[in-house]
Amino acid sequence: MTDHLAPLNLEELAPEKPPSGPVLWIKENLASTWISAILSILAIALTAFSFRGAVQWLFAADRRWDAVIANMKLLAVQSYPEAQMMRVWVSVGIVFVLIAAILAWNRIGGKIAPRKLSKVLLTIGITLLLVGLLMPAGSEKWETLGNSLLWKIGGVLLLGIGVALTFLPDERRKAETIPIMGLVAVALFGIIGFLKTATMAFPIAGATLPEDPAERLFEPTRIADSTANPWTAIILAAMVTFVVMSWLRSRSSGDGASIKRVIISLIVASFPVIFLVILRDPAIDEDMLVKFVVTGAVFAILGAVAVRWFGAPGAGESRRALASIVTVLAFIMLTFPGILPIPGAVTPFTEPFLFRLLFLTFALFSLAAPTFGGAGSALTRYVIGWVGTAVVITYTIIIVTTESTVVVPGNFFIGGLGITFLLSITAISLSFPLGVLLALGRTSSMPLFRMMSTAYIELVRGVPLITWLIVAFVMLPVTLPPGIELSGIMRALIFMTLFSAAYLAENVRGGLQSIGKGQAEAAQALGLSTLQMTVFITLPQALRAVIPALVGQVIAIFKDTSLVTIVGLFDFLHIARAAINQQSRPYNFIGVFLEPLLFAAAVYWIFTFTVSRMSLRLEKKLGVGER
Amino acid sequence: MLKWLAQVGVLALVLLFFRILGGEAAKNFARSDISFGFDWLGDPPGFSIREGIDLQPNSGIRALAVGGLNTLRVAFSGIIAATILGTIIGVARLSKNFIVNKLAGFYIETIRNVPLLLQMFFWQVLLMAQSSLTEGDVGSRIFSVSNKGVASIWVFPSTGFWPWFLIFLGGVYLSRKVARKRRTYQEDTGENGHPGLFGILTLLGIALVGWLVHPLLGFLSILWDGIGDLIGAIPAATVSLLIAGAAIVAAVVWIKRFLDSKRTPAGLGKLTDDDIFRMIFAGVSALFVVWIAFKVGGAVIAKPDGTDASVAAVLRDSFANIFYWFGDKFTGEAGSPLSVSKPAIELRGTGGFVQYADTGILATVPFFSVWIAVTLYTASFIAEIIRGGILAVAKGQTEASQALGLRRGQYLRLVILPQAFRIILPPLGNQYLNLAKNTSLGTAVAFGEIVAVGATLINQTGQSLPIVIVWMAFYLILSLSLSGVVNYYNRRMALVER
Amino acid sequence: MSVANNKDVIVCEGVKKWFGDFQALKGIDAVVKEQEVVVVIGPSGSGKSTFIRCINRLEAHQEGTIIVDGIELTNDVRNIDKIRSEVGMVFQQFNLFPHLTILDNISLAPLWVRKQPRREAEEEAMALLERVGIPEQADKFPGQLSGGQQQRVAIARALAMKPKIMLFDEPTSALDPEMIKEVLDVMKELARSGMTMIVVTHEMGFAREVADRVLFFDYGLVVEEGTPAHFFDNPQHDRTKLFLSQIL
Ligand SMILES: Nc1ncnc2c1ncn2[C@@H]1O[C@H](COP(=O)(O)OP(=O)(O)OP(=O)(O)O)[C@@H](O)[C@H]1O
Numbered sequence A: 001m002t003d004h005l006a007p008l009n010l011e012e013l014a015p016e017k018p019p020s021g022p023v024l025w026i027k028e029n030l031a032s033t034w035i036s037a038i039l040s041i042l043a044i045a046l047t048a049f050s051f052r053g054a055v056q057w058l059f060a061a062d063r064r065w066d067a068v069i070a071n072m073k074l075l076a077v078q079s080y081p082e083a084q085m086m087r088v089w090v091s092v093g094i095v096f097v098l099i100a101a102i103l104a105w106n107r108i109g110g111k112i113a114p115r116k117l118s119k120v121l122l123t124i125g126i127t128l129l130l131v132g133l134l135m136p137a138g139s140e141k142w143e144t145l146g147n148s149l150l151w152k153i154g155g156v157l158l159l160g161i162g163v164a165l166t167f168l169p170d171e172r173r174k175a176e177t178i179p180i181m182g183l184v185a186v187a188l189f190g191i192i193g194f195l196k197t198a199t200m201a202f203p204i205a206g207a208t209l210p211e212d213p214a215e216r217l218f219e220p221t222r223i224a225d226s227t228a229n230p231w232t233a234i235i236l237a238a239m240v241t242f243v244v245m246s247w248l249r250s251r252s253s254g255d256g257a258s259i260k261r262v263i264i265s266l267i268v269a270s271f272p273v274i275f276l277v278i279l280r281d282p283a284i285d286e287d288m289l290v291k292f293v294v295t296g297a298v299f300a301i302l303g304a305v306a307v308r309w310f311g312a313p314g315a316g317e318s319r320r321a322l323a324s325i326v327t328v329l330a331f332i333m334l335t336f337p338g339i340l341p342i343p344g345a346v347t348p349f350t351e352p353f354l355f356r357l358l359f360l361t362f363a364l365f366s367l368a369a370p371t372f373g374g375a376g377s378a379l380t381r382y383v384i385g386w387v388g389t390a391v392v393i394t395y396t397i398i399i400v401t402t403e404s405t406v407v408v409p410g411n412f413f414i415g416g417l418g419i420t421f422l423l424s425i426t427a428i429s430l431s432f433p434l435g436v437l438l439a440l441g442r443t444s445s446m447p448l449f450r451m452m453s454t455a456y457i458e459l460v461r462g463v464p465l466i467t468w469l470i471v472a473f474v475m476l477p478v479t480l481p482p483g484i485e486l487s488g489i490m491r492a493l494i495f496m497t498l499f500s501a502a503y504l505a506e507n508v509r510g511g512l513q514s515i516g517k518g519q520a521e522a523a524q525a526l527g528l529s530t531l532q533m534t535v536f537i538t539l540p541q542a543l544r545a546v547i548p549a550l551v552g553q554v555i556a557i558f559k560d561t562s563l564v565t566i567v568g569l570f571d572f573l574h575i576a577r578a579a580i581n582q583q584s585r586p587y588n589f590i591g592v593f594l595e596p597l598l599f600a601a602a603v604y605w606i607f608t609f610t611v612s613r614m615s616l617r618l619e620k621k622l623g624v625g626e627r
Numbered sequence B: 001m002l003k004w005l006a007q008v009g010v011l012a013l014v015l016l017f018f019r020i021l022g023g024e025a026a027k028n029f030a031r032s033d034i035s036f037g038f039d040w041l042g043d044p045p046g047f048s049i050r051e052g053i054d055l056q057p058n059s060g061i062r063a064l065a066v067g068g069l070n071t072l073r074v075a076f077s078g079i080i081a082a083t084i085l086g087t088i089i090g091v092a093r094l095s096k097n098f099i100v101n102k103l104a105g106f107y108i109e110t111i112r113n114v115p116l117l118l119q120m121f122f123w124q125v126l127l128m129a130q131s132s133l134t135e136g137d138v139g140s141r142i143f144s145v146s147n148k149g150v151a152s153i154w155v156f157p158s159t160g161f162w163p164w165f166l167i168f169l170g171g172v173y174l175s176r177k178v179a180r181k182r183r184t185y186q187e188d189t190g191e192n193g194h195p196g197l198f199g200i201l202t203l204l205g206i207a208l209v210g211w212l213v214h215p216l217l218g219f220l221s222i223l224w225d226g227i228g229d230l231i232g233a234i235p236a237a238t239v240s241l242l243i244a245g246a247a248i249v250a251a252v253v254w255i256k257r258f259l260d261s262k263r264t265p266a267g268l269g270k271l272t273d274d275d276i277f278r279m280i281f282a283g284v285s286a287l288f289v290v291w292i293a294f295k296v297g298g299a300v301i302a303k304p305d306g307t308d309a310s311v312a313a314v315l316r317d318s319f320a321n322i323f324y325w326f327g328d329k330f331t332g333e334a335g336s337p338l339s340v341s342k343p344a345i346e347l348r349g350t351g352g353f354v355q356y357a358d359t360g361i362l363a364t365v366p367f368f369s370v371w372i373a374v375t376l377y378t379a380s381f382i383a384e385i386i387r388g389g390i391l392a393v394a395k396g397q398t399e400a401s402q403a404l405g406l407r408r409g410q411y412l413r414l415v416i417l418p419q420a421f422r423i424i425l426p427p428l429g430n431q432y433l434n435l436a437k438n439t440s441l442g443t444a445v446a447f448g449e450i451v452a453v454g455a456t457l458i459n460q461t462g463q464s465l466p467i468v469i470v471w472m473a474f475y476l477i478l479s480l481s482l483s484g485v486v487n488y489y490n491r492r493m494a495l496v497e498r
Numbered sequence C: 001m002s003v004a005n006n007k008d009v010i011v012c013e014g015v016k017k018w019f020g021d022f023q024a025l026k027g028i029d030a031v032v033k034e035q036e037v038v039v040v041i042g043p044s045g046s047g048k049s050t051f052i053r054c055i056n057r058l059e060a061h062q063e064g065t066i067i068v069d070g071i072e073l074t075n076d077v078r079n080i081d082k083i084r085s086e087v088g089m090v091f092q093q094f095n096l097f098p099h100l101t102i103l104d105n106i107s108l109a110p111l112w113v114r115k116q117p118r119r120e121a122e123e124e125a126m127a128l129l130e131r132v133g134i135p136e137q138a139d140k141f142p143g144q145l146s147g148g149q150q151q152r153v154a155i156a157r158a159l160a161m162k163p164k165i166m167l168f169d170e171p172t173s174a175l176d177p178e179m180i181k182e183v184l185d186v187m188k189e190l191a192r193s194g195m196t197m198i199v200v201t202h203e204m205g206f207a208r209e210v211a212d213r214v215l216f217f218d219y220g221l222v223v224e225e226g227t228p229a230h231f232f233d234n235p236q237h238d239r240t241k242l243f244l245s246q247i248l
């Protein structure tokens, strides 16, 4: 009784298009029920009203954006010497190039379909057009940016492209063919080119340009060459890097993990280099240098022999015990210089602090040698690792202890956004190892370690950051032994690091606890020691599992650096809030509060938003949270 | 063995580290003639606070109390507002309505990516830029915004509020009884018993009757005073004994319950050292309370008139005072228990100082900036938590409810929310805690909360360490009580699993 | 027992359904008669679940008509409510409410939708638990039950609304083999009692034994339909032959 039989070639059944159209879309997305329809109307009214208000406010002639524009340098680096600005540009350039490299190597960006692009273009186009239409009278003051005609033209242009894309044949519209990074490049140059031609082609009617070149500084669209040229160079360099790296990547076989590791290490290393070397420009004194180099070299060479001896296969427990004693001695020597004097302090070639630091590092390396050294080539690599560490430490200490050539009024060579980044990057990188240690301590089976970690974490998290900063500025100075003085930046840095370590520790602990017992059992079955198991098996997995939480923590620290303005550091927020509105010469910005604050908000937003979006992508890519 | 050596070694090093820092600090303080202690708690602080229950506190502890109350006030109102706003936005973020959904997303992404401190400054600047009050503004308003703050009409308790409130509480009890009766009726007969309607009507009726008859309760004043006298007459030593006894009993009961919970049919389960630590901790806390009950007094809260200032006595007296206070409120006077008060703008002094009068409710610029900033900021996080919680309830739950014919409101209430709440609660508690801690940024906009007051005290007295300890104690108690509430609900809602 | 002359309770004509641009149903025509047991089989992704979910409007179809018990499914909320209380559904993943006891799971809908008195609802719930063979589990929570027990509770929960039609979406595929039988037994008993049923399943034995008719789905279409005997022993369509050769 088969009463139904479909056509035989089912695969070739012509696909039908779903019912669609604007009316249906509105019905489904804006007015699926009566309540929804009313809500839509209210929401649209609210949006339209606020949008109009925002445009009118932002472009009004009596805004004081000039306070922001004239103070760009102050906001970015405070009073970094004009003559040495090149150092800042080079730093920014390095960061951009490295980011471009990692993006290209990871094939981030990918491609999008014309359909999606068309949606984006339509949205931006409509926004631009609306801005143009709603521009308040008097906006001409802001020249090109305040020229409503240009906004309208730009909007119509994008709308046109967006609409044109919808006429592509269906399958081409849905195919992901357009490289995102290419789009970014086109957009960047498109905007610059558009503005350049626009300023030439449309001499603004009715706008009287001030004759005095000093006042022209305020003209927002005429960015000074001293800014425009470096940026052009940086963007070009980043693009070239991107293209070259993409090309290399497309030709390379394999997963490219080693190159990726190299780029990431470069990025990590670039921050200390930028802050300590490029921006600070230490003026190295040759007499000092000899001391440092001799100390460092002696340690590196003798230490290498000793580490090898400690890590030699079959070394036995006695050497380990010896290493433990050495570690304790080294620790006491470093933290309490008064108790254990350095034996070699008498020689004119010894630098005491470096000596103590290297001694402790050496002791730790010896202690861990049997665990990580292993035999043969592994041990050799370990010893090379020690030499490298010694060199890096020596170099860092040399750099840090020499005076900077960058002389600025006030006590620190950089301020503004520079400090904000310095604080957040350093606090994050330093608190990371500390946080991991604390997390391991809190989950460890050794009760005293667990108690200490728990006490630390809970104590630190118990009170707000601001109280710790106040402690840093009120109590820390009196507790330091005479002779050690910490600048405000250092104090803020230490306490931000200690603070964020406690929070990081809790995140990492979450990851550690999410790892099943099976892993540990498998590792033990392989005969790994507890320490080896933690370092090689548990920790990597735990960290991978908590990447989103860690990124969240990074964002939180970045936002939290703004608190240092309360204890009087000249960070980005401080300049936007309290410095600009104090200026009365050469321009009178007294009482200008809102514009710099909004600008600062926008800058913070751009960074945090970008990072959080990237972490979302990363999360998807890694499939974190999915099983 | 080696493990223990390592642990003890590290602990010793840490202790040594702090010992050295402390020694150095002691030397420095000795040099500048400061010694740490808690004497400053009783000394006049020598500064005034711009808002709070007491603008000219006469002792350090009172100043800190004013600051602490300001923190609690802004934190509490912020928590309520942020919860409401966050829930609305979180639900909007789940809406199928395109625009509502996108607007909620826009809100979340804008607010949570800008530092809170900056937002606080923004609101402060915005309010300061409002027009100032002039003589032309004098008069009463419903709502008023100026560079002095935000003032609004408000309802305050007035004469006869407490007698009426007592009746009202009785009404709440009764109305719940009535509602339950109606529900049983409905369940038994299947007819709609309108339990909600009946309950509300009962409550309204009793509240209304109470409004008229509350003066009749005036006689209770004698009762309250009597109880106050009774409590006041207890000797301090007895109070100390009672407190100590209660602490010990509590600790013993807790330890017993704890051991019981570890007991398996096969006998006592294995105790980890965590468990042992916990029990030791409970015991030590009890001993600590005992010590406080008997020993602490005099020096800390010295009373000038020489009355007994031991903890026990102070506790007893404040307890008695509560009842005296109630006694004062039960006057038997007729009058409306609640009064609506409108903000008024008045001319103060001869110089023509235009200000808000003490009527209505006034959020000063610092208060308002802190409150609105922490509310909006926290709401953006709460919204994400709510959204996540609802999404985490499996989609199948909604489908199963729909397939059974439950309406949207019904399945949200009966199926989705009870499950989502469980997921939402712990992170929500965390956000509340963050909010409370974030109010400390108010110190940057001159809001007199506990950190700001403490920082001023440090400047005045140099007593940094004791004040840091006070801060820690304050936030510790705050977070313990919050997490206590959260844990309580969490345990009540735990799912039974196989 | 023939159902051929019974009246039609479900009539689908040209039902089409898209997810975004993807067309999951390409025009389904199907009729289910009263007391009939229809088994739906087909490869994964062929639209079986989508089809039965359209019948109680857990998914909204975009074109065509679906008429259940004389009521057409449209956006009208009243019709949807009415149909949902007449059509019971059992899911692959059970979807019991984990925060309610078994008894409350079953009596929830009668209490709130049918507005039954609680005592009555609970008595009926107990009777249903009796019927599916697990009355002793009434006060436990779903998390404490085995998969087979949970699925039987889910069936009881759907039956508590006294539906005219029962939909089953692969009720046994999340179960271990020894639990499958206990669930299938309940379903067979239900079929024998005269319930109208649409069952998506890969249990061919069940289809052969219980089904009045088999629908074979592929590519969002009913490729072939017929009595079990006809379908399993003498399939007409190449797709059907291929499918059967793979699974049997
Ligand atoms: N909510 C949805 N969104 C997008 N696509 C969907 C959705 N639900 C189902 N589909 C798609 O529709 C098609 C039919 O799905 P359906 O669940 O009906 O298949 P099925 O026959 O039940 O398969 P299975 O035997 O695996 O359960 C599949 O290709 C599926 O990917």
Ligand SMILES: [Mg+2]
Residues within 6 Å of the ligand: C048, C049, C050, C169, C170
């Ligand atoms: Mg399916």
